[in-house]
Amino acid sequence: MAQSPTPNYISIGKIAGTHGLKGEVVLKHALGQRTALKDLKTLFIKDKTGSYLPWFLETAKIKSETETFVKLESLDTVEGARSIVQKEVWLAAADFEKHAAKNSVISFIGYIISDNGKELGQIEEIIEQPHQVLCRLNVEGKEVLIPLHEETLQKVDAKAKIVYVSLPDGLLDIYLS
Structure with a gap:
């Protein structure tokens, strides 16, 4: 959305x-x-x-x-x-x-997604679904959807504009292979 x-x-x-x-x-x-x-x-x-x-x-x-x-x-x-x-x-x-609102998910547009210390890319779109939020970004020239929910979201640094996540093994491979 x-x-x-x-x-x-x-x-x-x-x-x-x-x-x-x-x-x-x-x-x-x-x-x-x-x-x-x-x-x-x-x-x-x-x-x-x-x-x-x-x-x-x-x-x-x-x-x-x-x-x-x-x-x-x-x-x-x-x-x-x-x-x-x-x-x-x-x-x-x-x-x-x-x-x-500064704490709303929509305000994450433009933030960088960092997966276990590796910067993946900038959030281009937020897709809100009933049980989770998806962030759309481009990684290595390919569109990637990153889920944000209690299991993946580690923390948000609003000052640095970084969303820290810990993605399940193999999630990025689906998009990048």
């Missing part, structure tokens, strides 16, 4: 559905904290060509730990709001820094 294909934008979630009759939508996010997106002016949704289109925020209010009610400029009807349901939502990198 959380992805950084360019250094400029970071995926924070998606539009989960509509709310009310005036074009409000529910943003399901992975920012790691309840948020009303205070001072955020713009969020982005990718169009079919891969361009990031800006959507201007009119209002936002907290629904839950992972959801925020959002009213976007120019969406004034339920029908209009439906057009962006299930679309992925992106923030500019600077806005992401302001709104993501």
Whole structure:
């Protein structure tokens, strides 16, 4: 879900559905904290060509730990709001820094994964699943998925931006051989 294909934008979630009759939508996010997106002016949704289109925020209010009610400029009807349901939502990198909780898993994007003292690479995407979190990175030019859960995660050094793991024997061989 959380992805950084360019250094400029970071995926924070998606539009989960509509709310009310005036074009409000529910943003399901992975920012790691309840948020009303205070001072955020713009969020982005990718169009079919891969361009990031800006959507201007009119209002936002907290629904839950992972959801925020959002009213976007120019969406004034339920029908209009439906057009962006299930679309992925992106923030500019600077806005992401302001709104993501420092201890949230999504904030690990850009951190280095270190397996028993060997640096593997930089986290490019966080994929949250019901029972674990996967980090996508490139190792020796190949895409690798590293699971983060109680058995693999050793510690996180936020200052140095390093996630220390101890991977099961043979896990990397699956990707690199």
